[in-house]
Amino acid sequence: MNFVMFYHSFLSCWNHGNAHFLRGIVRELLHLGHQVTVYEPYDGWSRLNAMQDGGDESLREASSLVSGAVLRSYDPARLDLDEALDQADVVLAHEWNEPSLIEALGKKRRDGGQFILLFHDTHHRAATAAHQIAHFRLVDYDAILAFGEVLRQVYQRLGWGRRAFTWHEAADVALFRPQARVATEADLVWIGNWGDDERDRELQEFLVGPVVRTGISARIFGVRYPADVRERLQVAGIDFRGWLPNHRVPDAFGRARVTMHVPRRPYVAALPGIPTIRVFEALACAIPLISAPWDDTEALFPPDSYIKVKDGETVAAALRTFVRDGAFAAETAQRGLRAIRSRHTCAHRVHELLAIVAELGAKITQPRADTRAATERTVA
Secondary structure (H helix, E strand, C coil): CEEEEECCCCCCCCCCCHHHHHHHHHHHHHHCCCEEEEEEECCCHHHHHHHHHHHHHHHHHHHCCCCCCEEEEECHHHCCHHHHHCCCCEEEEECCCCHHHHHHHHHHHHCCCCCEEEEEECCCHHHHCHHHHCCCCCCCCCEEEECCHHHHHHHHHHHHHHHEEECCCCECCCCCCCCCCCCCCEEEEEECCCCCCCCHHHHHHHHHHHHHHHCCCEEEECCCCCHHHHHHHHHCCCEECCCCCHHHHHHHHHCEEEEEECCCHHHHHHCCCCCCHHHHHHHHCCCCEEECCCCCCCCCCCCCCCEECCCHHHHHHHHHHHHHCHHHHHHHHHHHHHHHHHHCEHHHHHHHHHHHHHHCCCCCCCCCHHHHHHHHHHHC
């Protein structure tokens, strides 16, 4: 089948976590012998900030991560949709696209486009800022892919009924896997962006405070940290390293003893059951994980695959346990790894996607054996 995808960014993951998942999905589609073309705007804010922060090197590295995918960087004012959609079987449009593009794709479907058109939502706006989603004209779309059950229910209430599907994020296990043992450079590593005021209090309570309280060594990677926050981290003795391209994250996990999950407030309050993609990625790397409060309403992970905490004191206790008790840390990490491998890889999600498009009426064509073998050699 021919998949055509319109996303904010494929090459750049600067403050754009969906690129992590997209790369894994593309990789697995190619592995099955399907064709994939990804369209990203040449002037997207993630791409421009990545170039400013890391130069062309990070984008060049990212371009080699998924061999076989066709990447089209386009000028939104000059995009030829007839050419882009020619021979398409399935079209995915991510919710960070401009409303004008979302509407234009829908019009092509309405005017006789012979493809399945899917709207992929991986944000909290539908629940917290419905007026923003209202800018999108989705009436001509075949279905919604929502990255959590609670978000699917939001779309159901908007009238999508059986055409709204839950499609969780997952780990790209071609990149995120247990790392070779190397010298430990920090007890704790946290990889995440500041996120304006969506988790500033949470980061102070669940990350900075416990590090100071326990005296462990800590390292943080991320973007959009204000100067006063960076100064606060320095005073706390935390090593702040700035942006880390996502394909380098497994190595950072391999150089620390433990990591943290600190979800943003809107997801905890408005979209319970949806973790950040870092949970999938950390567990896939078999690094012990401590999580700030969130409600796993869909039972995505076994309760013993990471440590749940309720406040800064329990974080400090968990940090001490993981740092001091290597056997317990290893056992916890292995349970998390098993959870990922059994349910939460991008290969799992691709099979879910193919089942969805089949339910919507698409005929799933089987790739020729020689095409599949060639793709497997390219991706390996």
